[in-house]
Amino acid sequence: MSAPQPGPRVRLGQHYLPAWDSFLADFDALFERRFFANNGPLVVRLDARFGPFVGARESVAVTNETLAAAIATRALGLTGPVAVPALCSVSLLQGLAWGGAQPVLCDVAADDEGIDAGLLAGDPRPYAALGVVLSPHQPRVPDALQREAARRGVPLLVDGSRALGCLVDGDPPRLGAAVRYHSFHSRHIVNGGEGASIVTDDPELAERLRYCRSFHAASATARVMPRINGKMAEAPAALIHRGLDELEARIARNRALFLRYAELLAGAPLRVLAPSAEVRSNHEALEVELAGPEPAAWAERAVRALGAVGIEAARPFTPRELTVALARPSEGPSRCDANVDPSRCDANVDPSRCDAKINPSRCDANVGPWPVAEARALRRLELPLGAGVTTEDIGEVCALVLGALDPHHAHAQCNT
């Protein structure tokens, strides 16, 4: 048996837990009811509460974020190529593939980092849907992308996991015609341990989502195959309710930590990513971007220096790495190796020849180029900000990140 590995001292992610007394009260009540799973009262209450909380009519709680994306894909009936931003979340990318669609990475717009709507307008592929990944500082679907979805007559599938509690001009961002899911993994601001909710304004779609997430659900109209046990249990629902109760306090704490980072990194050739004036961010992630030369080498040095003292940091995945996250070894090498030769993408000249319709891992369309996304991913670094992070930790993190700007200094740090 391989030896289990202990975790880092300071982790990425939020990892908030409710007050201990609240936790005990909730779980004692749960034990008295002995209703642990299968659409229990806390899950029913969550479905009733969460939709209005984020400005949607319907909410469907599920097991986790991959199942949220996959169940939404099945319920929407997406079977063809789906355009996603080249800075996509892995959950959306893989959830689409599990749901039977073929994600195609598209380069992003420099301003909002959603799919570049201008490029998309000239793309002849018959996309079945457009994917969107919201961030704490960009919590709304870009207008241009909404227009492009409307022009094509296709739905928007949105990963809103990092944007819960964010406001635009004081209000939750409008859902519109989109289907959105929010993950409650512990790295997010509302921590259910696990879990996710899918929200929509379409009651018929909500019925298909409920039908697909359980083998037991009955429906006179919905027929979504295959189905899965994707139900949320009562324990995560208990934690999520407390997380929603405490959301404002958590955002305030995150903001204080964010300001500390901004203060300590001011004047350095680094940009701390921040929201625009009309956005109230939840600050659930802290990202910095190197403005100077050789950003990838700096990021790698910083990750190593922080890791050496038990502090977690990570570079975002590049588009090329994301194509690897779609590669199924059982089906042979991914044709995404064609990254070296974009002219091999048949779909660029004839969408009907797109292999992605047969097998997403053999998607010749995933060959790029993605110059904007690639550049952003290479110069960016995520640093710890969450429940277990103190202002002292931030001082230590910033010193090491700044030290990594000087390769000789960083080398000495790692060796000591």
Next chain:
Amino acid sequence: MPALAQLARFGGRPRFDRVRPIGQLSVPDRERFRANMRELYAGGASAGSLGLVQRLERELAALHGVEACVAYSNACVALIALTELVAVVPGGEVILPAFTYMGLPHLVQWTGHRPRFCDVHPTEHTLDVDAVRACIRPNTAAILGVHQVNATCRVEALDALSRETGVPVIYDAVHGFYNTHRGAHVGSFGRAEVFSLHATKMLNGFEGGYVTTNDLALAEDLRALRNHGLGADGRPQRFGLHGGLSEVHAGFALAGIPEIAAACARNLRRYERYRAGLAGLPGLSVVPYPEDGERRNYEFTLVWVDAEYGLERDQVVEVLLAEGTRARAYYGPPVHLTDHRPDDMPAPSLPVTEHLARHIIQMPVGEHVSLEDIDEICAVLRTLHEVRDAARAGFAARSDAEVSR
């Protein structure tokens, strides 16, 4: 009052004011759970100690006598992940029984495979090995055996068939938890086995699942797959999903492990109470657990209904439901005759499965059902047999009314 009218189905007052379920629904020692949660609140894995999920995996590997255990968010996700990794023909067929959980044919399809339903052994209710052999084709991707509560699959014969054909064998071992077969732990057979931590199962983790295996390379692949296919360096290496078990769920399951033997002993007492309570009742018999010295969990009590009882199995279930129990037809109708079969697949003929699926009741059991409850349930079944002619007439009257509507 006439005996028939004492039954809730025919106008009497239900025997139970609170539902008597069919699941285990155990709650382990709360202080042990709290201790685990204090660890989580203290920082858990981030404080440099092992996380609760890792501890659970170690304890379950030891319990099943295997090299590795990999925990998942639920048993369905675990089985999908395992199928994704071991199936040898992309898009091929996975052989599985139809006398089983309705979800299995769906799970096979999530990995792009097709279910191929196969008949079962008449007394053991597990895959008939000769029938499996007859189902194997060049496009067979895997064999999915399902251990039944009263019998482990014929693992030696299936292993031999796997060696002969190159088709991997995996097991849905959800109802084989804690059992042994010829002295070996269930969990150690085939390429790997899948268990559930759902609240209704023997080990309650609220919800959850796990895979056991002696194949360390497969275990590493299972760990990578459940973490989006990321490698040890945190970068993408392959296709995957988000499928891990929550630390809270792991902490709850961990608290229950020391209590498993006692829970099995209580299950045995319930099973014996049913046997005593139904002894001598014509046409009704408890499906026996073999007395062969193997360790068993006695998770279910199954009752066989024959024509001699005087009523159909489904009518008996209806009477028990009306009394406030969750008794249900055991795997009836079988999966291949329901809309859980793929839309474009004709229903195969599986005579043994179809016979079994007409006769067995899954009785109320678990920590919500006392021995006195079982006495009450047995009394209902005795009364029902005594008034069987009137009951039949009552059911027929309802059928006539439904037809006229």
